[in-house]
Amino acid sequence: MNIFEAIFSRRSVRKYVMEPLETELLEQLRKMIDNLSVLDSSCKVEFAIIDNLGKKSQAKGLLKADAPYYLAVYCEDTPIAYRSAGYAAEQLVLYLTTKEIGTCYLGSAKIGPREKNGLKQFLVISFGRAEGTLYRDMEEAHRMPLASLCTYKDEPGEYLKKILKAARMAPSSLNGQPWRFIVYADRVYVFMRKEAFPHPKLFTSMRQFDMGIMLCHIMLAAEEFWMNVETMTEEQYAKKNYKNGEYICTLVFNS
Numbered sequence: 001m002n003i004f005e006a007i008f009s010r011r012s013v014r015k016y017v018m019e020p021l022e023t024e025l026l027e028q029l030r031k032m033i034d035n036l037s038v039l040d041s042s043c044k045v046e047f048a049i050i051d052n053l054g055k056k057s058q059a060k061g062l063l064k065a066d067a068p069y070y071l072a073v074y075c076e077d078t079p080i081a082y083r084s085a086g087y088a089a090e091q092l093v094l095y096l097t098t099k100e101i102g103t104c105y106l107g108s109a110k111i112g113p114r115e116k117n118g119l120k121q122f123l124v125i126s127f128g129r130a131e132g133t134l135y136r137d138m139e140e141a142h143r144m145p146l147a148s149l150c151t152y153k154d155e156p157g158e159y160l161k162k163i164l165k166a167a168r169m170a171p172s173s174l175n176g177q178p179w180r181f182i183v184y185a186d187r188v189y190v191f192m193r194k195e196a197f198p199h200p201k202l203f204t205s206m207r208q209f210d211m212g213i214m215l216c217h218i219m220l221a222a223e224e225f226w227m228n229v230e231t232m233t234e235e236q237y238a239k240k241n242y243k244n245g246e247y248i249c250t251l252v253f254n255s
């Protein structure tokens with residue numbers, strides 16, 4: 001399974017075999033951490049691998065899955081930093097999926113050192129060998145249909161359709177799927193759905209993180225089809241106050 005295929009077969013794993021993983025695999029993961037694609041080069045994202053074998057770490061927070069390992073994610077406190085963190089984290093999650101390792105984002109858990117190189121821990125990701133099934137068929141995933149996520153201004157080409165399918169599969173906090181797209185033949189305007197009433201800050205930060213995960217799927221799918229994707233922020237849209245969504249970026253595709 002390659003990383004693109006992993007997008008379609010990954011599911012969150014919440015039960016793990018409490019056994020160590022191979023040293024080489026953990027070493028590969030460390031190398032991946034040092035070589036991630038970045039969404040915004042001005043945003044620093046740090047990771048720490050936390051060994052929980054023998055339950056040494058002090059997990060805090062609701063909805064935690066007991067796992068042999070956790071990846072702690074550290075970033076700054078800005079919307080673009082949360083997006084960048086999601087973008088980076090999902091590359092690691094999908095990498096682990098290709099290695100037959102289960103993962104689950106744990107938005108409200110804090111484990112291990114709460115700070116790294118001046119960055120605060122935002123969330124953790126549990127990982128390890130799954131107890132039970134690791135993969136699933138894409139049809140089993142609870143995701144909104146593309147018809148509800150996209151407003152089509154042009155008929156997208158074959159590759160752009162596949163890229164949007166990959167975006168749709170992104171995991172999100174509470175499975176909220178906040179992304180919305182306005183689709184033209186060669187470009188996609190990306191929006192984040194607005195909530196009807198105000199939510200706590202953690203909720204909004206988590207949604208930015210979700211958007212980063214989704215943008216990572218787009219980047220990996222574009223790579224799979226040898227398409228260039230340029231990410232732009234268009235000031236005229238960024239300044240505008242939309243009723244139902246917040247403008248995030250414009251993606252321009254060319255092969």
Ligand SMILES: Cc1cc2nc3c(=O)[nH]c(=O)nc-3n(C[C@H](O)[C@H](O)[C@H](O)COP(=O)(O)O)c2cc1C
Pocket residue numbers: 010011012014062063064104105106107108109141142171172173174175206209210213
């Ligand atoms: C940022 C983020 C935070 C999440 N937090 C939790 C959590 O605290 N507990 C949990 O069990 N699942 C959590 N999840 C997993 C989602 O519930 C899951 O991805 C979503 O329901 C879709 O299911 P799937 O990953 O199996 O496709 C989180 C996912 C994301 C992306």
